[in-house]
Amino acid sequence: MEKKMVEQITSMEVDFAQWFTDVCKKAELIDYSSIRGVFIYRPYGYAIWENIQRILDAEFKKQGVENVYMPLLIPESLLQKEKDHVEGFAPECAWVTTGGSEKLEERYAIRPTSETLFCEHFANVLHSYRELPMKYNQWCSVIRWEKSSRPFLRHREFLWQEGHTIHATAEEAKAFTETMLNVYADFCENVLAMPVTRGRKTEKEKFNGAEATYTIECMMHDRKALQAGTSHYFGDGFARQFDVEFTDKNNKKTNPHETSWGVSTRLIGGIIMTHGDDNGLVLPPKIAPIQAVIIPIAAHKGGVLEAADELLGTLSAAGIRTKCDTSDNSAGWKFAEYEMKGVPVRIELGPRDLEAGQCVLVSRVTREKKIVKLENIVEEVTAIMDEIHNALFERALKNREEHTYTATTFEEMKEIASTKGGFVKTMWCGDLECELKVKEEAGMSSRCMPFVQEEISDVCPICGKPAKHMIYWGVAY
């Protein structure tokens, strides 16, 4: 089992970008459409998203969030109400200019994000402090007409969720911004087995129109960074622009404080690049569309198919997403196929196993075979899935820890960036000038100022002025 089973996938070490594209295409996650940069989410790729949605949506609801659906189209005048916001998004909007046979009086943007629509709606429905907080979310697609594209990582149209909340006080809104970042962080770690670094974005990297942007940053297998989710605090700036106000307890008109937060199908790109290997996809069990696949061996022999079907029934009844592949492809073909598709647990069942009342479990991660009693199958599969989750998390954490470097001089930073990759941890004066210099000369962007700060030194390694923050740098997707 040491050899590369799936020959059609480029090796990660040879060409990571090509490996990634191969996996997306050959594991049938995605297809290209006739519009450049717009992708089709195929059943297997979409099923991963459905599992992400189901689990995250339940977490949102625990936080008192309700789902809504806002319009797809934003009148240009509405988008322009908030200056920073429109500057950030207008250049990459797709514009509708004709409705039916008539030319529209005003252009409509297909939503790149919906702060403006939520604000307009909040202004309509908010009256009294009694109605606060309002915590809304929507699952939808958005369009950003960017030049370059890549499956899951950069689509002109992508699926996401966007949460928008308004609160009576700044304190409550700030706290909720952090709460939602932590919901994302816990989800990434506990469900996707992706370790995250939690922190705050610099002024340069924050969301257009936000007062503060919090982020979770993950390290991919190739040591590049992926921004996996963000949560924004807006203060009352948008509310003022959009006349969102309420009567407070003292009967005074007041503007509420806002937040917004989102994750997208980019998370699937993160899963692929965190856990995948040269045989293809490796899926964390909690979001795998197929958690266990049963492969009958010598299926023509008496009783094997029946036993496989019974096993399928037992596992399915226990809530384990199981498939039994009874197609006439060879067992070897099937092994390779489900390896490539990243199914966490393979179950082999042949006539001799059956006689002995057992079957063979194979872990997608370690490839270890384990012979287990059929009567214990649910416990055994559950246990191996837990092991897989933990192994994936530990492996990703190790990768991050081994490739997070501390630097105290700009020379060191450049050296690490050009020879090692990964996260470079330094102090920073807080000036945009130094941030731009790191981008220009070391090719790294600021990732975040982690919530957990360390005092590496007193000075900014770029300019030598007194340091204000510890910060992470990296090359990002």
Place this chain on the structure above:
Amino acid sequence: MEKKMVEQITSMEVDFAQWFTDVCKKAELIDYSSIRGVFIYRPYGYAIWENIQRILDAEFKKQGVENVYMPLLIPESLLQKEKDHVEGFAPECAWVTTGGSEKLEERYAIRPTSETLFCEHFANVLHSYRELPMKYNQWCSVIRWEKSSRPFLRHREFLWQEGHTIHATAEEAKAFTETMLNVYADFCENVLAMPVTRGRKTEKEKFNGAEATYTIECMMHDRKALQAGTSHYFGDGFARQFDVEFTDKNNKKTNPHETSWGVSTRLIGGIIMTHGDDNGLVLPPKIAPIQAVIIPIAAHKGGVLEAADELLGTLSAAGIRTKCDTSDNSAGWKFAEYEMKGVPVRIELGPRDLEAGQCVLVSRVTREKKIVKLENIVEEVTAIMDEIHNALFERALKNREEHTYTATTFEEMKEIASTKGGFVKTMWCGDLECELKVKEEAGMSSRCMPFVQEEISDVCPICGKPAKHMIYWGVAY
């Protein structure tokens, strides 16, 4: 409890259209956006849709259907590939002409429906008969730039699902078209408590590009018809146009046979107009966001709030969607509020009830009060919800039966249409000319040729020629 509790809703008898709009707005189902004909789905309205989605999606999956997500945008050249299809939809498309700062070389339509996109994708991914059938579905929004609009019934943007399947043979595809119509019909009757008439659309009324369209038609409280769901059989026409083909068992290139089928948030309009009354919304229990609301009476008295909270816990744990309203609004205000919102079961709990170990259940439909033991609460609420579902279904069925008329002359048809409303059941020769005449002179459109046919007479009442089908006519939303 006889008097009208919610004064702000127009009476149905006074102005049914205004009653409907009042309910949509005051029950907080919907809000207007700044684009005419585009509506916002508010939390309470969207929660109904989420319940519809959850139940229908599980039914689809039982039929082997997998979810996908196709692009929002359709290049004009792709939309034009099927002549009948483009003629039907192009006049009401919204067109994107600019992406970012660049004018597009070709216009893109925002999908009004996605047959063309699915066909293009099928052509890419289909190779062998072994891959058939492919049964795909997507939940999304579509845009149809129509002139008039009405909440839930006619939006320029609305939420729906569209299923698209391809099959190796015509027989299999035809059978699946009917299977999905029956899934819709059973859902309407068993979940939404809306009786349906199943049948086939005439050539005039069928979907653009389809060989046959099947429909379920419901009668609303005002006796108008609502087309609640449709299922289309395409033959291999689209497949030929889009070069969708597969190698069959004899190694011959063949075109598959297609179906598509959809329901939309129009179903919510149907629920409102089937079950609602002068106090507002009445929701079938299976899709009600709140199935039971607990209203503590004299809540300041010792133990009431604690007992209400315990009741909430008990019902929630049993899977009954329950809310406990502990706000400082009066009990009378709360009664009216949840009546208006159509919550099926109200639970009143006061100090004296508590002493007696009981509470009061009130049905939204009959308004009957029933005193029940707290220890039996789950069984009692479950039973009353079943009663409500059945009562709603029976009431709607009675309305339909009382307002379905048989006619054998054109005079009779016109008389019924102008004085009674409802469905008019006649024979029909099958000619477009007669169908148009009924529209022009009696103001009714053909609804469907029911699967269950009766032989009312031998001749078409409009032209006197031999009759081919029994058909239903009506005034439709």
